Amino acid sequence: MALDPRLTGPEAPHTDWETRDLxxxxxDALEAGTPVPLRVPAHFDAAxxxxxxxxxxxxxxxxGDLEQAITELAERIVSQxxxxxxxxxxxxxxxxxxxxxxAPNSMREDHHPLPPVGxxxxxxxxxxxNAHAAGSAAADLGARVLRERLESVASACVNCDGTxxxxxxxxxxxxxxxxVRAARxxxxxxxxxxxxxxxxxxxxxxxxxxxxxxxxxPRAQSLRLSPDFFDAVDGDARLDGLDETPRALLARIAETIxxxxxxxxxxxxxxxxxxxxxLNLAAFVTGGELDRDALAHAAALWGRAAEPAGAxxxxxxxxxxxxxxxxxxxxxxxxxxxxxxTLVQDHSPAPVSLKAPDGPCCDALGxxxxxxxxxxxxxxxxxxxxxxxxxxxxAGDEASRAAIRHATGRGTLSxxxxxxxxxxxxxxxxxxxxxxxxxxxxxxxxVRHAFNRWTxxxxxxxxxxxxxxxxxxxxxGLLEAFGVSAEDIEAAERFVHGTGQLDxxxxxxxxxxxxxxxxxxEARLAMAAGxxxxxxxSCDLELALPGSAGIDEVSRLIVSCAxxxxxxxxxRREGDALYDLLNTIxxxxxxxxxxxxxxxxxxxxxxxxxxxxGPARRxxxxxxxxxxxxxxxxxxxxxxxxxxEFDDGExxxxxxxxxxxxxxxxxxxxxxxxxxxxxxxYGVPLEEFVDAYVFTRFExxxxxxxxxxxxxxxxxxxxxxxxxxTSYLGREDLAQSDxxxxxxxxxxxxxxxxxxxxxxxxxxxxxxxxxxxxxxxxVMLAGPRKARAAQAGRADxxxxxxxxxxxxxxxxxxxxxxxxxxxxxxARTADSYSGDPCPxxxxxxxxxxxxxxxxxxxxxxxxxPGG
Numbered sequence: 050m051a052l053d054p055r056l057t058g059p060e061a062p063h064t065d066w067e068t069r070d071l072x073x074x075x076x077d078a079l080e081a082g083t084p085v086p087l088r089v090p091a092h093f094d095a096a097x098x099x100x101x102x103x104x105x106x107x108x109x110x111x112x113g114d115l116e117q118a119i120t121e122l123a124e125r126i127v128s129q130x131x132x133x134x135x136x137x138x139x140x141x142x143x144x145x146x147x148x149x150x151x152a153p154n155s156m157r158e159d160h161h162p163l164p165p166v167g168x169x170x171x172x173x174x175x176x177x178x179n180a181h182a183a184g185s186a187a188a189d190l191g192a193r194v195l196r197e198r199l200e201s202v203a204s205a206c207v208n209c210d211g212t213x214x215x216x217x218x219x220x221x222x223x224x225x226x227x228x229v230r231a232a233r234x235x236x237x238x239x240x241x242x243x244x245x246x247x248x249x250x251x252x253x254x255x256x257x258x259x260x261x262x263x264x265x266x267p268r269a270q271s272l273r274l275s276p277d278f279f280d281a282v283d284g285d286a287r288l289d290g291l292d293e294t295p296r297a298l299l300a301r302i303a304e305t306i307x308x309x310x311x312x313x314x315x316x317x318x319x320x321x322x323x324x325x326x327x328l329n330l331a332a333f334v335t336g337g338e339l340d341r342d343a344l345a346h347a348a349a350l351w352g353r354a355a356e357p358a359g360a361x362x363x364x365x366x367x368x369x370x371x372x373x374x375x376x377x378x379x380x381x382x383x384x385x386x387x388x389x390x391t392l393v394q395d396h397s398p399a400p401v402s403l404k405a406p407d408g409p410c411c412d413a414l415g416x417x418x419x420x421x422x423x424x425x426x427x428x429x430x431x432x433x434x435x436x437x438x439x440x441x442x443x444a445g446d447e448a449s450r451a452a453i454r455h456a457t458g459r460g461t462l463s464x465x466x467x468x469x470x471x472x473x474x475x476x477x478x479x480x481x482x483x484x485x486x487x488x489x490x491x492x493x494x495x496v497r498h499a500f501n502r503w504t505x506x507x508x509x510x511x512x513x514x515x516x517x518x519x520x521x522x523x524x525x526g527l528l529e530a531f532g533v534s535a536e537d538i539e540a541a542e543r544f545v546h547g548t549g550q551l552d553x554x555x556x557x558x559x560x561x562x563x564x565x566x567x568x569x570x571e572a573r574l575a576m577a578a579g580x581x582x583x584x585x586x587s588c589d590l591e592l593a594l595p596g597s598a599g600i601d602e603v604s605r606l607i608v609s610c611a612x613x614x615x616x617x618x619x620x621r622r623e624g625d626a627l628y629d630l631l632n633t634i635x636x637x638x639x640x641x642x643x644x645x646x647x648x649x650x651x652x653x654x655x656x657x658x659x660x661x662x663g664p665a666r667r668x669x670x671x672x673x674x675x676x677x678x679x680x681x682x683x684x685x686x687x688x689x690x691x692x693x694e695f696d697d698g699e700x701x702x703x704x705x706x707x708x709x710x711x712x713x714x715x716x717x718x719x720x721x722x723x724x725x726x727x728x729x730x731y732g733v734p735l736e737e738f739v740d741a742y743v744f745t746r747f748e749x750x751x752x753x754x755x756x757x758x759x760x761x762x763x764x765x766x767x768x769x770x771x772x773x774x775t776s777y778l779g780r781e782d783l784a785q786s787d788x789x790x791x792x793x794x795x796x797x798x799x800x801x802x803x804x805x806x807x808x809x810x811x812x813x814x815x816x817x818x819x820x821x822x823x824x825x826x827x828v829m830l831a832g833p834r835k836a837r838a839a840q841a842g843r844a845d846x847x848x849x850x851x852x853x854x855x856x857x858x859x860x861x862x863x864x865x866x867x868x869x870x871x872x873x874x875x876a877r878t879a880d881s882y883s884g885d886p887c888p889x890x891x892x893x894x895x896x897x898x899x900x901x902x903x904x905x906x907x908x909x910x911x912x913x914p915g916g
Contacts, residue, residue, distance in 0.1 A: 056144035065091040085112040100413030165273040169290045192260045198232035199245040206249035210744035271313040303604040310621030317616045319587045324362025325355035327406040329414045331368035352397025360402035367418040368436035376563040378572035387583035403588040451556035458547030469533045476512045587616035684751030702726035739774040742766040758784040
């Protein structure tokens with residue numbers, strides 16, 4: 050059969066070419082400022098250029114002529130023609146590709162699928178699918194948790210400045226102990242924890258190999274369901290070879306498909322041919338009419354080119370129907386689709402396939418739809434698809450412009466005329482603010498997100514009645530916080546970004562709106578049944594169910610597909626609604642805003658205490674608070690540490706002042722102190738900060754002067770948190786000298802303590818804090834001498850007006866409640882301690898009580914030494 054030069058003859062349509070800057074086609078291909086000229090067809094968009102470059106292997110960064118690359122690609126696929134016809138065939142194929150009528154398709158590596166599984170092995174297939182999906186999720190989660198925990202263990206080892214025996218021993222390295230506890234709590238095996246410590250001892254902090262590896266996914270395998278199976282489901286009968294009823298098996302199949310979107314179901318034997326070339330059916334529709342001769346010529350040409358490698362694929366069927374002004378859900382559309390497939394089948398030497406082509410082929414041909422599926426989105430990148438624009442040409446210029454505005458929006462707030470926008474402008478929203486908002490809208494951002502605290506500003510929010518904390522909590526819902534209704538926000542979104550649809554545009558006729566209407570699930574099933582009945586081949590039907598679909602709906606849909614006579618179907622459930630919900634919870638202030646936690650009240654037999662954890666709240670420091678100031682010198686640099694305490698004495702804030710340091714370093718330390726203070730007030734334990742910053746190393750560092758507990762620090766932060774840990778946590782392990790509490794020689798300091806107790810309290814508390822008065826929280830501890838003296842003073846006061854006789858003084862107590870005998874006894878025992886050291890504690894605080902001695906310091910009692 051002679052080859053017809055339809056595209057290369059004298060009467061062939063002319064193609065316009067132009068030299069285009071590569072940056073217009075692929076902005077990311079080269080660095081800015083280095084444009085590369087490339088000769089391309091004038092009707093090619095950026096996606097077509099990239100698609101053909103991928104198919105031909107052409108390197109776009111060298112510029113040149115894309116026609117040459119397409120011609121060379123055509124010359125590689127003409128082996129089926131005779132030697133005399135190959136040149137013409139290559140020219141026809143190249144011209145067809147330039148017109149976007151067809152293109153070669155990359156063959157998949159797994160184009161030889163596994164045979165379908167029968168009913169006897171259905172249960173095993175379903176178990177494999179479920180096990181692999183759950184196992185992959187568990188392995189991924191476990192690998193991430195293990196990596197995090199083992200890295201924490203290794204970091205705790207190497208970030209320790211102690212001796213090796215201390216750093217790698219969790220009993221002596223508290224940070225390592227916490228990391229090990231966390232790892233064991235999350236299920237890390239003890240052997241892996243031990244290996245992580247041993248690897249860290251060798252200087253290896255990376256986790257062991259294998260955590261990044263995942264088991265390979267099993268090859269997809271379909272499940273074959275025969276008509277007998279569905280008859281048994283209807284009659285609730287049993288089938289030989291099944292250990293469960295067909296209804297129970299169907300329920301298991303539906304649940305697995307609902308959960309994982311696999312396996313594919315086959316009801317009839319199917320051809321396994323992969324498309325080696327793809328025809329763009331929409332390219333043969335011009336002016337609302339189908340060019341059947343051109344389609345037949347392309348089917349014969351490309352069918353012969355694809356015959357050695359596979360099948361001839363068909364694509365853009367729904368786009369062709371739209372350009373023919375046929376509603377997808379109509380008898381005329383189903384009849385036309387069946388006739389198109391039959392026409393290609395009659396003229397193509399290769400079998401016909403409706404499987405989806407690969408990505409480069411879709412980009413090269415500019416496909417709006419694949420297989421028999423309807424057009425998913427009429428608006429892409431802020432503009433109508435090519436098929437939608439062609440279909441709108443019949444509506445007239447005015448209706449077309451109105452429809453485009455309805456679908457794509459105006460891209461600006463100008464002309465919105467909303468009352469809430471005018472109110473914001475009256476509150477101070479100026480042209481500069483609107484310019485920032487318009488720039489974000491031009492980038493595709495939603496209106497409700499374009500109005501935020503950074504574009505509107507805190508001052509305007511304050512004028513609108515929002516406090517700073519309300520502005521921060523509003524997040525992406527600032528317009529709602531201003532009182533703008535959801536209906537007004539949605540109206541603004543439609544005005545700016547459009548609806549993305551044309552089926553509700555009032556400017557179009559009802560017939561044209563039906564062309565743009567999204568088909569129902571029933572319409573897609575009817576289209577698939579009509580095409581498969583006409584062609585006798587599978588149309589590779591794939592159906593996406595909404596997220597609200599249940600398992601029972603999947604079961605009914607499986608039965609419906611089988612009863613319609615379809616060859617097979619792939620079902621999956623979309624989870625987009627769930628993903629949007631999760632993102633809303635995470636980013637719309639759900640996890641960051643303030644939430645009220647209400648304890649659930651339950652009546653049980655026993656009354657138990659129910660602990661309800663709420664979000665962390667900031668603990669307010671008293672306006673007049675205690676604390677201390679510690680001056681020290683670290684490596685020759687003066688450091689002043691100021692502390693502020695809560696009423697109960699816990700640390701609540703710190704201030705750090707560096708003497709004669711640079712402004713940047715001082716500011717950094719001041720803001721660091723503020724961050725630590727905020728953390729303390731929100732309940733972060735001081736111990737966490739101490740463990741985090743002790744042993745940090747940076748200059749200045751060196752000897753510490755002016756601190757009686759710390760003599761050397763590896764950094765300013767090391768010194769500061771050693772001091773805080775020693776003073777507030779009792780962490781004597783952080784001190785580097787014997788503190789005032791230690792008494793290793795048991796020499797005693799009773800006299801010194803007594804002097805301290807007897808000293809004026811004003812030396813130890815702030816006179817300004819107490820305002821000259823002794824505060825209630827200062828308790829004075831009196832020694833025995835002072836106590837007895839005070840007691841004697843009270844006795845003298847009581848007996849001041851009494852007549853005490855000499856006989857009463859010498860002979861004992863005369864009859865009276867306040868006799869002088871008690872005063873004489875107190876005066877006799879209050880002179881001093883016995884002067885002997887206590888055998889138990891060594892303090893010189895022994896009192897004579899009869900024939901025994903009692904230590905006033907440790908309560909020891911016994912006979913006098915040598916007695």
